[in-house]
Amino acid sequence: xxxxxxxxxxxxxxxxxxxIIGASTNPIKGGNRILKNLIExxxxxxxxxxxxxxxxxxxxxxxxxxLDVEEDIDVGIVFVPNRIIPxxxxxxxxxxxxGLIIEAxxxxxxxxxxxELRDKIAEITDNFEKIKIVGPNCTGLTxxxxxxxxxxxxxxxxxxxxxxxIAVISQSGMVNGGYLIHLCTTFPQMGFRYVASIGNKMDLxxxxxxxxxxxxxxxxxxALYLESFQEPRKFIELCRKVEKLSNKxxxxxRGGLTNQGQNAxxxxxxxxxxNIRLSQALINQSKVIKVDDFFNLFQVSRTxxxxxxxxxxxxxxxxxxxxxxxxxxxxxxADLIHNYGLKLPELSQECYKRLEEIFPTWMPPNKFSLVDxxxxxxxxxxxxxxxxxxALDALLKDENIEGLMISIFFTEDFPFSIDIIEEFHQKxxxxxxxxxxxxxxCISEVSHRLTKNKxxxxxxxxxxxxxxxxxxxxxx
Amino acid sequence: xxxxxxxxxxxxxxxxxxxIIGASTNPIKGGNRILKNLIExxxxxxxxxxxxxxxxxxxxxxxxxxLDVEEDIDVGIVFVPNRIIPxxxxxxxxxxxxGLIIEAxxxxxxxxxxxELRDKIAEITDNFEKIKIVGPNCTGLTxxxxxxxxxxxxxxxxxxxxxxxIAVISQSGMVNGGYLIHLCTTFPQMGFRYVASIGNKMDLxxxxxxxxxxxxxxxxxxALYLESFQEPRKFIELCRKVEKLSNKxxxxxRGGLTNQGQNAxxxxxxxxxxNIRLSQALINQSKVIKVDDFFNLFQVSRTxxxxxxxxxxxxxxxxxxxxxxxxxxxxxxADLIHNYGLKLPELSQECYKRLEEIFPTWMPPNKFSLVDxxxxxxxxxxxxxxxxxxALDALLKDENIEGLMISIFFTEDFPFSIDIIEEFHQKxxxxxxxxxxxxxxCISEVSHRLTKNKxxxxxxxxxxxxxxxxxxxxxx
Numbered sequence: 001x002x003x004x005x006x007x008x009x010x011x012x013x014x015x016x017x018x019x020i021i022g023a024s025t026n027p028i029k030g031g032n033r034i035l036k037n038l039i040e041x042x043x044x045x046x047x048x049x050x051x052x053x054x055x056x057x058x059x060x061x062x063x064x065x066x067l068d069v070e071e072d073i074d075v076g077i078v079f080v081p082n083r084i085i086p087x088x089x090x091x092x093x094x095x096x097x098x099g100l101i102i103e104a105x106x107x108x109x110x111x112x113x114x115x116e117l118r119d120k121i122a123e124i125t126d127n128f129e130k131i132k133i134v135g136p137n138c139t140g141l142t143x144x145x146x147x148x149x150x151x152x153x154x155x156x157x158x159x160x161x162x163x164x165x166i167a168v169i170s171q172s173g174m175v176n177g178g179y180l181i182h183l184c185t186t187f188p189q190m191g192f193r194y195v196a197s198i199g200n201k202m203d204l205x206x207x208x209x210x211x212x213x214x215x216x217x218x219x220x221x222x223a224l225y226l227e228s229f230q231e232p233r234k235f236i237e238l239c240r241k242v243e244k245l246s247n248k249x250x251x252x253x254r255g256g257l258t259n260q261g262q263n264a265x266x267x268x269x270x271x272x273x274x275n276i277r278l279s280q281a282l283i284n285q286s287k288v289i290k291v292d293d294f295f296n297l298f299q300v301s302r303t304x305x306x307x308x309x310x311x312x313x314x315x316x317x318x319x320x321x322x323x324x325x326x327x328x329x330x331x332x333x334a335d336l337i338h339n340y341g342l343k344l345p346e347l348s349q350e351c352y353k354r355l356e357e358i359f360p361t362w363m364p365p366n367k368f369s370l371v372d373x374x375x376x377x378x379x380x381x382x383x384x385x386x387x388x389x390x391a392l393d394a395l396l397k398d399e400n401i402e403g404l405m406i407s408i409f410f411t412e413d414f415p416f417s418i419d420i421i422e423e424f425h426q427k428x429x430x431x432x433x434x435x436x437x438x439x440x441x442c443i444s445e446v447s448h449r450l451t452k453n454k455x456x457x458x459x460x461x462x463x464x465x466x467x468x469x470x471x472x473x474x475x476x
Numbered sequence: 477x478x479x480x481x482x483x484x485x486x487x488x489x490x491x492x493x494x495x496i497i498g499a500s501t502n503p504i505k506g507g508n509r510i511l512k513n514l515i516e517x518x519x520x521x522x523x524x525x526x527x528x529x530x531x532x533x534x535x536x537x538x539x540x541x542x543l544d545v546e547e548d549i550d551v552g553i554v555f556v557p558n559r560i561i562p563x564x565x566x567x568x569x570x571x572x573x574x575g576l577i578i579e580a581x582x583x584x585x586x587x588x589x590x591x592e593l594r595d596k597i598a599e600i601t602d603n604f605e606k607i608k609i610v611g612p613n614c615t616g617l618t619x620x621x622x623x624x625x626x627x628x629x630x631x632x633x634x635x636x637x638x639x640x641x642i643a644v645i646s647q648s649g650m651v652n653g654g655y656l657i658h659l660c661t662t663f664p665q666m667g668f669r670y671v672a673s674i675g676n677k678m679d680l681x682x683x684x685x686x687x688x689x690x691x692x693x694x695x696x697x698x699a700l701y702l703e704s705f706q707e708p709r710k711f712i713e714l715c716r717k718v719e720k721l722s723n724k725x726x727x728x729x730r731g732g733l734t735n736q737g738q739n740a741x742x743x744x745x746x747x748x749x750x751n752i753r754l755s756q757a758l759i760n761q762s763k764v765i766k767v768d769d770f771f772n773l774f775q776v777s778r779t780x781x782x783x784x785x786x787x788x789x790x791x792x793x794x795x796x797x798x799x800x801x802x803x804x805x806x807x808x809x810a811d812l813i814h815n816y817g818l819k820l821p822e823l824s825q826e827c828y829k830r831l832e833e834i835f836p837t838w839m840p841p842n843k844f845s846l847v848d849x850x851x852x853x854x855x856x857x858x859x860x861x862x863x864x865x866x867a868l869d870a871l872l873k874d875e876n877i878e879g880l881m882i883s884i885f886f887t888e889d890f891p892f893s894i895d896i897i898e899e900f901h902q903k904x905x906x907x908x909x910x911x912x913x914x915x916x917x918c919i920s921e922v923s924h925r926l927t928k929n930k931x932x933x934x935x936x937x938x939x940x941x942x943x944x945x946x947x948x949x950x951x952x
């Protein structure tokens with residue numbers, strides 16, 4: 001990555017001063033909400049709202065033009081009709097602004113008129129040499145600092161975003177807007193470092209942000225939503241590099257991999273139709289973790305985020321154990337484990353011996369690492385917790401088993417001792433993923449508690465196994 | 477279906493009198509919980525707890541043997557160690573009991589000893605002529621009446637089950653136990669007519685219950701969890717018959733479709749390894765709706781249940797529309813729609829014209845039924861609700877469009893008028909499926925309200941499209 005590009009993105013995420021070009025005094029307008037968001041997300045630099053009509057909001061006086069601002073301005077957030085954007089850019093260059101976040105729409109995605117606009121901007125900016133541009137047709141950038149300060153530049157009202165190790169690059173503005181609200185209120189423990197809504201990527205693209213994130217130690221999980229690949233070779237190269245880094249994962253949702261999706265994408269980000277097979281081959285070569293919708297993109301990201309937070313090593317072979325009290329859950333999970341490329345290995349002699357002791361003689365345990373504890377519990381001289389303690393200890397001690405999945409049934413009458421899970425998670429430092437079922441209120445609480453302890457939990461076996469398969473990293 | 481088999485199952489679901497053989501005075505034992513469950517689920521017949529030691533519980537005196545009961549007994553629920561079961565069965569036959577629900581384990585699934593036991597029982601019962609058997613290794617039967625009465629015979633503590641149009645056949649006891657608790661507390665509107673946990677299906681099998689459900693007008697949705705097919709030809713025949721019935725759907729989760737899954741299944745229900753390819757071919761021929769885990773089994777069942785409750789016709793061609801405010805959601809949904817075999821057809825001239833009127837001239841709508849309303853809302857002379865009203869009306873009026881999917885973004889600051897969805901759902905009688913995102917509390921409420929109005933909603937695009945694809949019924 002060139003130093004100048006890195007410096008540009010650095011400045012765009014960490015400006016000391018920002019102009020909001022197209023600021024509004026009307027609280028229901030986007031140009032007002034950008035201002036409000038910067039204030040409420042504790043942006044610590046200077047803010048200069050710009051509107052030719054003047055006015056003021058939140059105690060800040062609007063200027064008529066960036067040229068009226070006496071102090072230096074690092075970055076401009078542009079929220080004006082697309083036709084006047086060339087003029088705005090010219091003023092910004094004149095003012096010495098180094099980076100622009102253009103949130104207005106109406107460029108490549110609207111055909112010839114938009115393409116003309118793009119050419120004009122390329123000319124004005126000397127092919128983006130004079131000023132760096134994020135967007136257009138985006139919802140801006142988000143930075144969340146561990147100390148609680150931040151930079152949130154989207155035009156939608158957003159609640160506080162928690163600081164964490166996830167960084168996002170998205171060609172859907174929703175991801176830095178409505179869906180971010182969804183994530184922050186649904187998964188209150190989920191934390192972000194950056195979100196970049198890159199829109200039509202007229203200048204800065206996914207490669208630039210990807211390189212920036214790879215070089216940032218605060219970033220562990222990189223979640224991508226893309227509708228086109230700007231520099232395929234470079235993309236593969238960067239992804240393959242990350243594959244060998246023990247502190248980074250890349251998860252990709254690629255929209256437009258069908259003819260229908262491509263047609264949709266053209267009217268969204270103006271992405272030019274790509275050969276679908278080539279795109280698929282590219283994704284396979286990149287070896288990133290692929291997902292198929294936004295929910296999965298962030299569920300898998302959350303899982304990886306918890307893995308890095310827990311500082312537990314990622315498994316490499318995919319040898320797992322599944323512990324359950326339901327034979328049916330065992331059978332279905334065994335199928336899923338096979339289908340997602342994981343393995344249920346043979347138990348070590350020691351492990352098998354310890355399990356055999358707790359099982360009734362008429363129903364010995366499996367020789368492989370699928371353990372239905374029901375017969376053991378039914379015949380138990382100790383309680384269910386005691387049986388679980390023995391089984392989990394035996395399995396996690398088995399050197400051939402890299403991680404454990406477990407079904408947890410929890411109701412008021414049948415509580416499950418979560419302590420055991422937490423204790424062994426700490427003791428053996430192997431990933432433990434849980435499938436929760438039982439009384440809704442009880443399992444919500446359990447899920448919350450497990451999340452705090454960096455133990456991922458799920459309400460579907462499919463999600464549990466899929467997420468576990470995503471953490472197997474053969475190249476580490 | 478033979479009349480005698482139908483009568484047997486009828487009696488097993490609707491006994492006038494029940495013996496609990498292996499009743500216990502100890503509230504933490506399964507033999508006590510069966511008794512408690514019968515009482516609490518308002519079983520209106522006579523209950524005779526049986527235990528050689530005598531005792532009493534919940535005001536009911538235990539008898540030492542079924543032979544000590546003076547009145548007739550229709551059905552026995554057996555919860556005793558497997559070794560004494562032959563003796564128990566002999567007594568039950570002597571008493572004139574017509575059906576047994578054997579919840580004890582330790583038969584086919586435990587190898588030779590279990591097989592011997594099975595042979596002995598076949599001999600005693602004259603190959604199940606003298607008495608009909610559900611199980612062994614099951615959690616019994618559930619019947620839920622619209623008037624609130626019912627029959628719940630499992631040995632786990634269960635909350636009330638709501639009456640509805642879903643009927644279940646399961647080779648996993650969990651489905652009539654822990655997972656039923658999960659469903660009833662997580663989806664309080666979800667209603668059941670029957671749940672049959674058939675275990676090792678020593679006598680009565682999935683075919684018998686399937687035929688019984690097909691002949692019951694109160695049943696619309698048949699959810700199956702199977703680990704083996706007892707009578708493959710008959711299974712295909714019944715499923716193909718249901719395919720042409722407008723009041724029934726069959727959804728199948730088949731465990732043991734991989735070598736690993738088969739190994740697991742053998743230790744669970746004693747299912748003998750089947751040729752996996754043959755099983756898969758059989759499933760394809762049956763044309764049932766296939767799912768891959770318990771969560772999906774019941775999510776799809778719930779969707780179908782709501783469809784029947786709403787009395788809206790199932791779509792036949794798979795021509796759908798998707799309305800969104802997010803271009804990214806549009807692109808991803810277009811891909812999913814393709815991958816799940818649905819179609820986004822060309823809009824009728826009238827429909828296109830009406831959409832064109834609300835879109836800005838620089839960004840006209842698509843010619844096909846994927847409508848990203850964001851540009852229309854941004855440029856609106858009316859509000860977002862007004863724009864949605866026009867678009868939904870135009871699309872639902874289009875004769876070529878059989879149903880609609882829509883993304884609903886909802887926060888306190890940006891409410892969405894759910895009235896519009898409800899109004900058009902009623903007016904056009906076409907299925908409307910919703911993807912919800914936004915502030916967690918808001919969308920939980922929206923989901924609850926939509927469910928009451930029989931409008932399915934989802935938190936993932938993948939789930940929304942998958943569920944919609946499941947309701948397309950080409951044979952109707």
